[in-house]
Amino acid sequence: MEQQETLLQYFEWYLPADSGHWRRAEADAPRLAALGFTGVWLPPAYKGHQGQADVGYGVYDLYDLGEFDQKGSVPTKYGRREEYLAAIKALQRNGVQAYADIVLNHRMGADECEEVCARRSAGGDRSRDASAPAPIVAWTKFTFPGRGGKYSDFQWDWTCFDGVDWDDRQDKTAVYRFEGKNWDSQVDRENGNYDYLMGADLDMSSPKVIDELDRWGRWYLETTGVDGFRLDAVKHISAPYFTHWLQKLRQESGKTLPAVGEYWHKETMALTHYLDQCGQVMRLFDVPLHFRFHHLSSAGGAMDLRELFRGTLAEARPDQAVTFVDNHDTQPGQALQSWVADWCKPLAYASILLRQDGTPCVFYGDLYGIPHDNIQPVKALPRLLLARKYCAHGPQTDYLDDPDMIGWVRQGEDSAMAVVLTDGPGGSKRMCVGAGMSGAVFVDVLGGRDEGILIPENGTADFPVGGGSVAVWVPEDVAQRIERDLGSAFPDSIS
Numbered sequence: 001m002e003q004q005e006t007l008l009q010y011f012e013w014y015l016p017a018d019s020g021h022w023r024r025a026e027a028d029a030p031r032l033a034a035l036g037f038t039g040v041w042l043p044p045a046y047k048g049h050q051g052q053a054d055v056g057y058g059v060y061d062l063y064d065l066g067e068f069d070q071k072g073s074v075p076t077k078y079g080r081r082e083e084y085l086a087a088i089k090a091l092q093r094n095g096v097q098a099y100a101d102i103v104l105n106h107r108m109g110a111d112e113c114e115e116v117c118a119r120r121s122a123g124g125d126r127s128r129d130a131s132a133p134a135p136i137v138a139w140t141k142f143t144f145p146g147r148g149g150k151y152s153d154f155q156w157d158w159t160c161f162d163g164v165d166w167d168d169r170q171d172k173t174a175v176y177r178f179e180g181k182n183w184d185s186q187v188d189r190e191n192g193n194y195d196y197l198m199g200a201d202l203d204m205s206s207p208k209v210i211d212e213l214d215r216w217g218r219w220y221l222e223t224t225g226v227d228g229f230r231l232d233a234v235k236h237i238s239a240p241y242f243t244h245w246l247q248k249l250r251q252e253s254g255k256t257l258p259a260v261g262e263y264w265h266k267e268t269m270a271l272t273h274y275l276d277q278c279g280q281v282m283r284l285f286d287v288p289l290h291f292r293f294h295h296l297s298s299a300g301g302a303m304d305l306r307e308l309f310r311g312t313l314a315e316a317r318p319d320q321a322v323t324f325v326d327n328h329d330t331q332p333g334q335a336l337q338s339w340v341a342d343w344c345k346p347l348a349y350a351s352i353l354l355r356q357d358g359t360p361c362v363f364y365g366d367l368y369g370i371p372h373d374n375i376q377p378v379k380a381l382p383r384l385l386l387a388r389k390y391c392a393h394g395p396q397t398d399y400l401d402d403p404d405m406i407g408w409v410r411q412g413e414d415s416a417m418a419v420v421l422t423d424g425p426g427g428s429k430r431m432c433v434g435a436g437m438s439g440a441v442f443v444d445v446l447g448g449r450d451e452g453i454l455i456p457e458n459g460t461a462d463f464p465v466g467g468g469s470v471a472v473w474v475p476e477d478v479a480q481r482i483e484r485d486l487g488s489a490f491p492d493s494i495s
Contacts, residue, residue: 003389004036004038005039007099007260007360007361008032008039008364010028011043011364012328012331012364012365012370013328013372014373015078017052017077019052019066019075019076019078023079025042029094032091033094033095034485036386038095038096039096039227040091040098041260042084042087042098042101043056044057044059044102045065045076045078047061047076048071049108049109050071050109051076052072052075052077054071054076056076056078056101057103060107060109060142061142062216063147064147065080066084067080067081068144068150070144070147085224092227098224098227100224100230103232103233104202104213104232105201105202105237106197106198106199106233107199108200110139110140110156111145113141114140114141114158115137116140117133117135118133118138119132119176120175120177121175121177121196122192124191124192125191126175126183126193133179136170136176137167138176138200139166140157140158140164142157143155151219152219154212156200159203159206161201161203162178162202163178163201164201165198184237185238186238186240187235187239188235188270194235195238196236197236204241205238213245214248217245227255227258229260230262231282233262234274234278235264239274240277242259243279246259258283263284263287264329265287266288267288268288268315272317280320282320283320283321284313284320285323285324285327287313288312288313289352289358290325290330292307292309292312293325294338294340296308299423301423301424305403305405305421306400308400308406309357314355314357321357322361323358323359324361325340325348325349325352325362325363326339326365327363331370331373342378345380346381349378350472351421353387353392354384362381367381380446383446387417387474390481391415391416392417393412394410394411395411396409396410402429404423405429405465407419407429407463408431409431411433411434415478416433418442419470419473420470420471420473421469421471422465422470423468424467426467427464428463428465430462431463432458433461434459436459437475438457439454441454442455442475443479446469448465448471452476
């Protein structure tokens with residue numbers, strides 16, 4: 001039985017800044033493999049402008065993986081270079097691919113200012129100028145004195161960027177486009193042109209910028225040996241760029257280098273348009289499905305469950321969709337906060353882990369909790385992961401026929417699984433697990449029912465579910481195997 005792809009985002013925003021995360025990842029590798037994870041997305045490994053306090057998205061020096069005394073520390077928030085490399089090797093030894101978080105576009109923490117002529121862009125439409133050209137003082141000179149030219153002697157100056165959001169001369173915040181530069185094309189159309197996000201915005205039409213990013217990509221891959229990439233904020237970078245970058249790295253390395261892009265948009269059409277623009281070189285996170293879960297969790301039972309998967313990337317492009325429930329941007333306290341309520345988490349995770357469409361990505365904060373906000377782990381999650389590992393195989397039959405209760409069945413070669421979920425008062429759904437399961441006893445692996453269900457000769461039975469919950473019915477021997485795995489391998493905080 002071939003193991004299905006299952007990804008894990010191995011961090012959340014409020015991890016302690018103790019430089020110990022790479023060591024935790026190394027120690028955790030066997031457990032993650034046992035749960036069925038095939039790939040782990042690690043947080044940005046390079047030095048951010050806030051040093052040891054930086055989550056990793058305010059990039060200062062891509063070559064500093066926790067090796068140089070820069071921005072007030074040698075290690076990053078997650079640890080030192082050698083610990084990062086050890087974590088990657090530990091994952092790979094356990095059969096788990098390591099995905100690197102790649103953040104290119106916005107640079108922060110420049111070492112020096114430069115005077116640049118710039119135009120202020122209109123607030124709601126950056127394709128229009130709101131001022132005549134005038135000199136500003138911009139933080140755009142990156143010399144990396146702490147690294148002293150090791151690995152690369154390339155230094156960034158204003159000619160490498162399109163614009164910034166701060167004029168140090170006037171102590172003023174605005175979006176400034178440098179004179180003689182244009183915002184990159186083939187980006188998201190929000191704000192007229194959404195090339196600019198924050199910091200110093202890379203000029204992706206500059207040959208020297210492209211050459212340096214190519215050199216860095218080759219160095220990073222050779223140095224770390226990662227297996228794939230999570231690509232940050234792709235809606236703000238010209239679509240053909242990653243086509244070039246990924247194809248070049250794949251050709252030079254001979255590795256497949258799977259990639260997942262973050263294109264934050266609620267409309268599936270925007271995601272499929274980008275996938276077509278970039279030549280299908282990556283998959284994208286299914287943001288529309290996340291918002292369906294968020295709506296479900298806050299609708300008070302008013303959502304029509306028959307619509308749960310309609311209009312999502314998993315429906316439109318199942319092979320290119322990476323499904324998720326929450327992530328570091330949607331967790332409480334973040335700019336994109338859209339947290340799925342606790343009661344709804346098991347329903348949402350069953351929907352991404354136990355269905356055939358899309359590749360699921362589990363969030364660290366759901367597996368381990370978020371102490372910063374007193375959020376507990378999702379208790380059902382390890383059992384759902386093991387149910388995916390053992391039973392989510394074979395053809396899928398949908399029973400998406402009721403606004404308050406839906407279900408589906410997976411039928412593998414030697415097993416089957418029936419899933420039923422509701423945001424209403426509960427009940428049962430009649431579904432067929434196949435005549436081959438005749439005589440088998442099915443039990444709810446999530447423990448919602450003590451009694452089992454004896455499957456009759458025709459393979460069809462009524463599968464109950466409690467109010468506002470999900471039930472996952474599997475053969476009794478599989479449920480026992482899941483319980484043995486949990487009891488022997490995982491502590492109480494997870495099982």
